[in-house]
Amino acid sequence: MKYLHLVWAALFRRKTRTFFTIASVLAAFLLFGLLDSVRTAFAQASESVAGANRILTMSRISFTMSLPQSLLARIQAVPGVKEVAYANWFGGVYQDPKNFFANEAVSENFFSVYSDFVVPPEQLAAFRNTRTGAIVGEALAQKYGWKIGDKIPLQATIFPQKDGSNAWTFDLVGIYRVADPKEKNNEQAMFFNWKYFDEARQFGNGAIGWYIEKVDDPANADRIANAIDAISANSDHETKTQSENAFTRSFVSQFADIGLIVAGIMSAVFFTLILLTGNTMAQAVRERIPELAILKTLGFSNPGVLALVLAESVLLVLLGGLAGIALAAVVVPAMSVHASGLLPDNVRPNTWALGIGLMLAIGLVVGVLPALRGMHLKIVDALAGR
């Protein structure tokens, strides 16, 4: 710590240059904070602990292909299956296409299988008794200012009504909450009665989007999945049954490989940052060769000079990087409200940890060559300006 003032003073020897370098590091880590938060949100969406005892069955060909309703009874009969629910993707739009959120037609027992979605009993009863009833997540209700009793109009993008109209209206009868704070992004969905959907839709009647099975023990999930898939083997509706986490991963991957995109963008950003910051450090040390020679003259050892220059470059990146992620921590919650669950409500600790690790690594990488130059300088040559 006693050398900190020396490192600090050296860093701000050229204030303008240091300010611009810190600003570019800040921009890079702000981007990192935002993108890694998106990646984390997607990764966590597919790692739900609550979903460990659920498996999902869908068409082996594609998520968009439906399955016959007749499978329900046969799946229920598979040993180890405690309960079976089903759902269809609706894909409706609220007021404007940019208002994207998941909306699905679900079976009556859906919330029994998804017991981690907590719905007050009287609201659940209203859902069962109201043909056009819908239940939405608390976060989604807050986002659009919905309250129980409201009518929610959705514009269908896939399923028109029998009269050809795309306008569907639902009665909000319940609001579900997710108890685990890490799973709050699951409060961004809307569920309504499958029976109403099936009776009113123009085509595809009787077809199921996917089945959700609650199993007796997660350890038996593979065996049960194989048994379910065996029911439809060699038929025209072969199924693929997998864990909820695997299903979510494959669902998310239909949009894009978020991890790969984030890694690609950040690699390019950090590569540019290394060149930029490395240039700054090289220039800073080149200018200070006589000063480093003086430090060595006074008795600073070679490793001591190496450590001073490395500390300077690490501090440079840390100042910009920490400010960047701190700014992301301000921006992410603000964006999260409008991101339909695609962003967490804050920058997660693992993003901070990864970011700090990257800052240290980049600081060391950009500082190592200038530091070695400082370490190996010959005092008499440096003082003579050679």
Next chain:
Amino acid sequence: MSTLVEIRNLSKVYTRGKQKIEVLHHIDLDIAKGDFLALMGPSGSGKTTLLNLIGGLDTPSQGSLSVGGQRIDSLGEGALAKWRSEHVGFVFQFYNLLPMLTAQKNVELPLLLTKLSAAQRKQNAAIALKLVDLADRATHKPTELSGGQQQRVAIARAIVSDPDLLVCDEPTGDLDRQSAQQVLELLQMLNRDHGKTIIMVTHDPKAAEFASHTLHLDKGTLVEQATQV
């Protein structure tokens, strides 16, 4: 007086590309403890090279060099750095202060290598600055000081860790006559009142008059033995 610096058969050869340049030839020299020695000679005569060797900034190609009874010609780079921090103070022609630090912090620099607490370092630096009559400029940065004042800060930095030996390379070379006079009187006071052994390289015969002895170097050889002033 006992001998502080003992030099025997000292040579220094520099290699520049394929060319070898012998800068010092077989120097033998004793410098007594408490001496104030002026080294004079034309440019390229080897004065600064000899000073750098005595100060442990460079190592000889041949011969032996002892300071305070310790052979420094055979010390490794790390040991030599530690030895310099404990035994030698340096004063250069262009002051060589760190521009981003205040006078106080510049003077404290050598003390960072000691086990002194921050308060002790501050106190010692304040005493050194007072000794060079710059206590009121402690918070000023080098650019806010005149050349003479900067050189006095450099002298405070050189003496703050209480070394046995001060090596001064043209300490008045960049100063006006009045500032040079002040710096030389300060060095003389440090020699006379505080017992510091001082070796000073200079081109200026008037500066050399402040020393108790003068040696002349020419083409890497001592051409005149110590002369009592």
